[in-house]
Amino acid sequence: MRIDLEPRRVRSRVLEIAAPVGALLVSILLGGVVIALLGKSPVEAFQVYFVDPLLESWSLQELAVKACPLVLIAVGLSFCFRANLWNIGAEGQFIIGGLAGACLGIATHDGAMQETFGGWWILPAMLLLGVIGGAAYGLIPAILRAWLGASEILTSLMLVYVAELGLDYLVRGPLRDPHGFNFPQSVTFDDVARLPFLMEGERLHAGVLIALAVVAIAAFVFARSLFGFEIRLVGEAPRAARFAGFSEKRLTLVAFAISGGLAGLAGICEVAGQIGQLQPAISGGYGFTAIIVAFLGRLRPLGILIAGLVLALTYIGGETAQVAMKLPQDMTRAYQGILLMCVLGADAVTRYRIHLRIGG
């Protein structure tokens, strides 16, 4: 069998939108096959994964809460990916951001540092620390690439393991709650150091608003600013970008700082919103899932918002399926891999006319 590709001269708008939707449908079918192979009912699984979470108020809120870090990270990644820079260490930047912000949350535990000025400044400062921490961590692979030419793919990924181990050490060591009966977790933050909930007694926290604001800002930057143009140009026509005098080094640093900063922001939103303390593991692999979100959203902020909700659905569905159908958590990860493959395959359809030649 041979596959011949003929580049399309004009990319059709309809296909651009139909492709990810089609990919989603195909991936659901393939996921169903895997579930059938595991000896479970694909129909029931579809119900649990994609329908049930949409029917109840608490699960809809949970959806928004889970989508929040995914969207934040993926918007950041889109800056890198569009410029053909491969930051795959968002998981690490998420952790360091969460850790940096959490340090302040721990330091101000039980009213400490709040006597003179009150506690209003703590949460903004935590968020800022999260951004700075994530950006600084993201700048390491960027600097290594810009000045030494070291592969940012490998260095950013290696730093994920380092961040995970670092967090594990700190939570079991210096940052552990001294009165916590040796449980590996920090003290819980004061209320002033938590993201406020949007409704009394519910799960939806203010991080969701932050994510929406970031999407809007990113959409504006890509569409209207010189910087957004620079990013797109470097990715799509690097030679032209060089002639235009855009500095690749500067762009590498800025793109990684944005991407790391947003991952760090996601990290601190998760810690200060969902969890309220530090634990040995604070991310459920959000940094990697966000890569799928970025591609499913076709590297565009609005698309990413929708894609983030779709992937959040698979997380929640996966948790329910674990209890209701005894489907292992790995099913979710495997499905996410299938989904990314389908999305990438669909991308080829928008770019090329594909001719299959059997036996040629």
Added chain:
Amino acid sequence: MSADMLELVLMTVVTAATPLIIAAIGELVAERSGVLNLGVEGMMIVGASVGFAAAFSSGSTLIGALAGIAAGVVLSSLFALLAIGLAINQVASGLSLTILGVGLSGLMGAPFVGQKREAASRLAIPYLSDIPYVGRLVFGEDMFVYAAIALVAACWWFLNRTRAGLTLRAIGDNHHSAHALGLPVRRVRVLSTLFGGACAGLAGAYLSLAYTPFWSPGMTAGRGWIALALVVFASWKPWRVVLGALLFGGATVLQLHAQAASIGVPGQLLSATPYLATIVALMILSIGARRNAAAPAALGQPFVATR
């Protein structure tokens, strides 16, 4: 430390280096043809789970190894379909393979968590293996170690001494020229990708059959990524892969011994050393060499035939 102890430590270094050698040499061949497959980690971990499952069910280490290889080939064919057949970005395709592989390995390995079997047997040649200090190091390893060395030698010979190897390198350096010369760019790339997958699968099977004779989720612990870094570290030259892998193996073993001896450094920090060492190695290499001068010129670029 006595000489006998030293021999034992060196043997563990060899064991730690072997999966890295096998996975890296496969990726090296793929990269020489211009294909950057970031799915090594995913193929390796599926190789580990499938390899263990097959060996446990059949009772044969060889069948386990073959099953690992087959799993790697199947997964890499998915990558080949995306990245070569459909000319999709290789980085993204490789990442999708790793994500899929990590999930699949968990699904397939789940029934085997907690099961144990005998580690792959080691070679024992009368007299030779009994030579003091070096006998077991040279003549008493498991079969995978010898296979790894043979693989490296074969790849070196193939790439540098055969016409087919020259063709492969030409395609990796400039696919348009190679295409214009009538060389089968995509076929060669598919084959080298499948070879890379077979090696990654075998490397994974080694982990669950010989390195630690059981399956546990996530047991590759980033070794696939380290293998990718090793290819860069080796400047795409086969024998340097062995050197690099031994250095990394050494770092890993040293770190384990330091943890066992509890020298007062936190265990997590010691566990982080192989990853930090990888970063440092990439840095040193980038300072030393002219920026990626040794890399195949068309590495990672999708190829679409134009007439």
